[in-house]
Amino acid sequence: MSTTPLRLKELSKKEDLLTGGHRMCAGCGAPIAIRQVLLAAEMPVVVANATGCLEVSTTIYPYSAWKVPWIHTAFENAAATLSGVEAMYRALKKKGKIKERIKFIAFGGDGGTYDIGFQSLSGAMERGHDIVYICYDNGAYMNTGIQRSSATPLGANTTTSPAGKVIPGKLQPRKNLTKIMAAHGIPYVAQTTPAHWRDLMTKVRKALEVDGPAFINVLSSCNRGWRTPTDRAIEDCKLAVETCFWPLYEYENGKLTINQKPKEKKPVVEFLKTQGRFKHLFSPENEHLLKKAQELVDKEWEDLLREERMWKAEEGE
Amino acid sequence: MKGWKELEIGALTKAGSADEYNTGSWRAFRPVWIEENCIQCLFCWIYCPDSAITVKDGKRGEFDYMHCKGCGICAMECPGKKGKKAIVMEEEGK
Amino acid sequence: MGKVLAVTGNQAIAEAMRQINPDVCAAYPITPSTEVMQRFAAFVADGKVDTELVTVESEHSAMSACIGASAAGGRVMTATSSQGLALMWEMLHIASGMRMPIVMTLVNRALSAPINIHGDHSDGMGARDCGWVQLWSENGQEAYDNLIQAIRIAEHEDVRLPAMVNMDGFIISHSIESMEFLPDDVVKDFIGEYKPKNPLLDIENPVTMGPLVLPDYFMEFKRQQHEAMLHVKDVVLEVAKEFEKVSGRSYGLFEAYRLDDAELAIVVLNSAAGTCKDVIDEYRDRGIKVGLLKPRLFRPFPYEEVAEALSGVKVIGVLDRAESFGGFGPMYMEIASAMMTNGSKPIMINKIYGLGGRDFMPEHAAMVIDELKEIAETGKVKLYKDYLGVRE
Numbered sequence A: 001m002s003t004t005p006l007r008l009k010e011l012s013k014k015e016d017l018l019t020g021g022h023r024m025c026a027g028c029g030a031p032i033a034i035r036q037v038l039l040a041a042e043m044p045v046v047v048a049n050a051t052g053c054l055e056v057s058t059t060i061y062p063y064s065a066w067k068v069p070w071i072h073t074a075f076e077n078a079a080a081t082l083s084g085v086e087a088m089y090r091a092l093k094k095k096g097k098i099k100e101r102i103k104f105i106a107f108g109g110d111g112g113t114y115d116i117g118f119q120s121l122s123g124a125m126e127r128g129h130d131i132v133y134i135c136y137d138n139g140a141y142m143n144t145g146i147q148r149s150s151a152t153p154l155g156a157n158t159t160t161s162p163a164g165k166v167i168p169g170k171l172q173p174r175k176n177l178t179k180i181m182a183a184h185g186i187p188y189v190a191q192t193t194p195a196h197w198r199d200l201m202t203k204v205r206k207a208l209e210v211d212g213p214a215f216i217n218v219l220s221s222c223n224r225g226w227r228t229p230t231d232r233a234i235e236d237c238k239l240a241v242e243t244c245f246w247p248l249y250e251y252e253n254g255k256l257t258i259n260q261k262p263k264e265k266k267p268v269v270e271f272l273k274t275q276g277r278f279k280h281l282f283s284p285e286n287e288h289l290l291k292k293a294q295e296l297v298d299k300e301w302e303d304l305l306r307e308e309r310m311w312k313a314e315e316g317e
Numbered sequence B: 001m002k003g004w005k006e007l008e009i010g011a012l013t014k015a016g017s018a019d020e021y022n023t024g025s026w027r028a029f030r031p032v033w034i035e036e037n038c039i040q041c042l043f044c045w046i047y048c049p050d051s052a053i054t055v056k057d058g059k060r061g062e063f064d065y066m067h068c069k070g071c072g073i074c075a076m077e078c079p080g081k082k083g084k085k086a087i088v089m090e091e092e093g094k
Numbered sequence C: 001m002g003k004v005l006a007v008t009g010n011q012a013i014a015e016a017m018r019q020i021n022p023d024v025c026a027a028y029p030i031t032p033s034t035e036v037m038q039r040f041a042a043f044v045a046d047g048k049v050d051t052e053l054v055t056v057e058s059e060h061s062a063m064s065a066c067i068g069a070s071a072a073g074g075r076v077m078t079a080t081s082s083q084g085l086a087l088m089w090e091m092l093h094i095a096s097g098m099r100m101p102i103v104m105t106l107v108n109r110a111l112s113a114p115i116n117i118h119g120d121h122s123d124g125m126g127a128r129d130c131g132w133v134q135l136w137s138e139n140g141q142e143a144y145d146n147l148i149q150a151i152r153i154a155e156h157e158d159v160r161l162p163a164m165v166n167m168d169g170f171i172i173s174h175s176i177e178s179m180e181f182l183p184d185d186v187v188k189d190f191i192g193e194y195k196p197k198n199p200l201l202d203i204e205n206p207v208t209m210g211p212l213v214l215p216d217y218f219m220e221f222k223r224q225q226h227e228a229m230l231h232v233k234d235v236v237l238e239v240a241k242e243f244e245k246v247s248g249r250s251y252g253l254f255e256a257y258r259l260d261d262a263e264l265a266i267v268v269l270n271s272a273a274g275t276c277k278d279v280i281d282e283y284r285d286r287g288i289k290v291g292l293l294k295p296r297l298f299r300p301f302p303y304e305e306v307a308e309a310l311s312g313v314k315v316i317g318v319l320d321r322a323e324s325f326g327g328f329g330p331m332y333m334e335i336a337s338a339m340m341t342n343g344s345k346p347i348m349i350n351k352i353y354g355l356g357g358r359d360f361m362p363e364h365a366a367m368v369i370d371e372l373k374e375i376a377e378t379g380k381v382k383l384y385k386d387y388l389g390v391r392e
């Protein structure tokens, strides 16, 4: 089978498997990521979706924006639901009732992935199902109206971690889910954004190719939650990578590769300042939080660099 | 609207049917394509959240105004030619 | 004919599952149903079934995986008890709402707190409104027979609903009784090939399953579920008739025991029915006209048929192995509703018994019959709802 080269001219000849006419907000990052994921796949895929913005807005009965087989059951269980689909695929393949090679993708937001769906995700990964779980992380429960999740960055103003007179937004740093998934020892784990379409699509292809579970964490902007103009989705993702707030990296069979190292690492305030959810951090009394935010980014980035150096040293590169 | 006897059980839904749904009415601003500034990079196409930029044989075509919500991402990401954007946003109804 | 063996209730269920040979099982261990999946896992490990066994990390995921597998297009089974069913509760509604013909054994056990691993019906009764077909079983033989029939009922074109087969925890699940198994090929022919309906894995005909349905369409889908439930009674009887041909054992919507001329009646589910029948025989020998009704199909509940069967009875004692705190027991409410359908107005009392595995002894049955008799004679009821076998 010839693979479509990752060039936009060639890719644009493929069928878009997410139609227009869905009801995601104007300028949402999630459908951009989903389109790219589906364009990257070179084989039939079946999709499971956790409850969330993506799920409700793309399937308002009697309309569905999905041209691939798609299932939603509940919020916390996209990985478990897809485990069942994949198990049935194996059963029917064994009996010769299905011939073709089909791959399985779960989509969940950060609420459905980092928080309520964390257990079922971990279970599915441990059991080794041949599925790719893709989290679109916009850093809060956007579907219910911007409540904090464990993916919400330090200091963010959400409706359940409001920036008030005494408490300046979310007090805790975000959970590093990509690392936690890497600790599962599964064949492929990566982090990317839709602004880096070629990186994203390369990663999706690698994830689909491995035999066994894979996890990709995709940063995805939400202009309502991030309090940004509707045209910022791609720009803010670029800033997230340029500031190392969201480094592009991957683990292939446990080996780390950083896919992009900014020539000049921008200060994290560059990423924070365009977003209304961090506005209060720029008042003088919250300076310590900006400092803390920078320290968190620096530490994560340095840890990654150190780990990558270790791998290189080991391989005598 | 269909009654319960006519509907497929379990709320089974036809794949891709959202294509028939008009989200163009959401638009406050309208992207306009200035072909002479277009370098055919297709960034607008890959970054559109609403599959609202038509491409034929690898070449950019008109906007699909039935689905375009006017977010402005395409205009923001369009490199254009010699500093001149190939997409500009114009207020609807003007 | 089949083999007669002495086995536990759980073993009988595992054996039925081996013979059914479902495409996918997803399960999580919980007392007292654990043995079902343990035995089944051994069948999988020894290649005695073709099933893909998904050993999930919780019951919530078990039912989620069952739904995914069923949607994908094959036959799916599982088993659980008590807290496991409680954790599945959200997914039980989704299984029925999405019209997935999953078949599950529920080995009945009390719900916490306090934690207790023994048999009562709080779990199954708590799932009463989840849209599942419910069959209840007095012993291992009935559970085995019900499970095989449940496959046909759930998958029937006019039904397409999930079904659960209930059996008492420990009292039945862990005690050995002699029962008859059908030959493997008879079971295979009886259940037939699974016929998928719009399967998710049909990539040539993609479908969207589980969309958001707003007030404009939601009620139509609920009406469809109601319609499917209306078909269940006929399907249960039709399947039972065919099952009788292959097994020689006959089943209905419920069992009526010495009820024809009865003036007093006990209504009770599952294993306690056996105890009551023995006591009823003793009372009959003394000339007391008492009978018993043991529901088999609890959802949908066969109101008219039950009312007809109880129409000549003057006093009914409904025994509930589950509480509805602040209300009558769940079975009492069904029987009361049933009696409304034909206008007969028996006196009805409710006894809560056997919670958390408390023994139900013949003397308890005798106490109930004595009380029914007294009510019949005096027309006076002391307490409509009371506990049985509890220390003051």
Ligand code: SF4
Binding pocket: A027, B031, B047, B048, B049, B050, B051, B052, B053, B063, B067, B068, B069, B070, B071, B072, B073, B074, B075
């Ligand atoms: S304005 Fe937004 S929705 Fe419209 S074509 Fe451009 S990117 Fe797509």
Ligand code: SF4
Binding pocket: B033, B037, B038, B039, B040, B041, B042, B043, B044, B045, B060, B074, B077, B078, B079, B080, B081, B086, B087
């Ligand atoms: S992004 Fe601009 S230059 Fe590139 S194809 Fe689209 S309109 Fe043309």
